[in-house]
Amino acid sequence: MQRLINGFWSAMREHYQNFLHLLPQIMLALLVFILTLGLAIFIKRWLQPRILTQTKDTLLTGFLAQLGYWIIMMIGISMALGFLGFDGVVSKLLAGAGLSAFILGFALKDIGENFLAGILLAFQRPFRIGDRVESNGINGHVTSVTLRETIIKTLDGKDVYMPNGLLIKSPLINYSVDGYLRIDFTLCLACKTDLPQAVALMLRALNGVPDILQEENRKPEVGITGIGADVVQVKSTFWIHSFNPDADGVKVKNQAIQAVVGVLTKAGYEISSEVP
Template identity: 35%
Template sequence: MLNDLNRVLSSYWQQFLYVLPKLALALVLLVVAIFIANRLSGLLGSRLRRRSHDPLLADFLTRISKWVFMLLGLLLAMEVVGLSGIVSGLLAGAGLSAFIVGFAFKDIAENFLAGVILAFNRPFHINDTVQIKDQVGHVEALNLRTTLIRSFDGKHVFLPNSLVLKEPLINFTRDGNLRQDFLVSVDYGAASSPARVQEQLLAFLRQQPEVQALEGRKPYIILEKTAGTAADLRVYFWTSAEEYRSGTLQQKSQLMQKVKAMLLQAGYPAPNLAQ
């Protein structure tokens, strides 16, 4: 029995010594493949950033290319070791494997495919302000599985790509312009009228540099309700939306304060402004 065990171990040792150079070569090839994958993906990413001017798409394609190059290096290393049969089997059974893996990791595969779709045909760019369900913030990254949004209070929100693709998405900054509104409740008294208040408000809005006056984006006012000598007027105006949080919302707040000061100066008692 000891002789048989010794013979088996000796046989295994001889086989190991025979395969050892191939293993060493395969290991070197794998390390070289990883190095080349990092360099080539980096070069591809820099070229994509220069030509497409789209860092989101460039970063996504860079990650995919890196994994593809590393997979090719792994297959080459397996071929050198002598596992060509396994490599052929993997390639031949790729369809069945994809089905099995896709079924076992349905959510991961779904998010990856959604990420591919979002990378090539998506409703946002880096630093766009978006709303997905109840999450609002700036888009910071698109990964293979998640979309990273930084909320206005500094939180990092990782949303599954499938959710981003399926749910309605509101982009506040893509067009670069945004219409806003607020309500003005004013007591115009017996000496005036809602029409007169509207004229004064419009004249004041046209003088504000942050309010756009282009055709189709001019400010306008709608009379929503009157009761006695009081009126509720809805003010609509267009502003730039390049920076939603610190630009657009602040512009609205400042404009509301200016309107209230103007109405007080015009003699309207205690005007009330609301969203």
């Protein structure tokens, strides 16, 4: 028993001596890692405003800043491992990069796919930060793009973290790309309605809503889209500026419906809930 205890303490003393011997290297490696982390954060913050002076594309700017951050971090981690005596391990990892890439290609397929998709999104720029987009059943405004995912804030305030690969492989609708957004709504009027006069009243009401555009080829329109046994389906269409923060689509649509229903009701027209 005493022999076991003596052996245990002898082993502990040996490990302790080894630890003391390696302590300067550990401290140096830790210092290198901390300095690298600070440098990577500094480079990321330093790059963003300088890239923005060359381009106003915040999506590309954010991607390049993140890329610079991770390049500095990888260099610093490799140096820290070298100070700890793992330079041979680093060399073997680099030498076996081909095999590692082959193996990791299967294990981390989705991560690699999303990373490459993030690169494509950054350079193709199908949308900008703040654009309203729709894809895979998600409709909202783009708030951020990382190397792996795109963050979309939906119209009801939810943050959706959508993998970049899904955006590349699926149809993407950008409602803000040209600064215009078309909105429509449909009302059902009784068949006995004086349609020309009703249409004129509806157009007058739409023209009176402040944020509805009156530009050429983007003026409000009202037309008949369906006829039933007792009702006529009338559709109203108008445009707003999607870059205007005050011209919220939901708010303007509510104002337009209230204005149209108000003038029709005041004129004595009957609005039906029945759909032809």
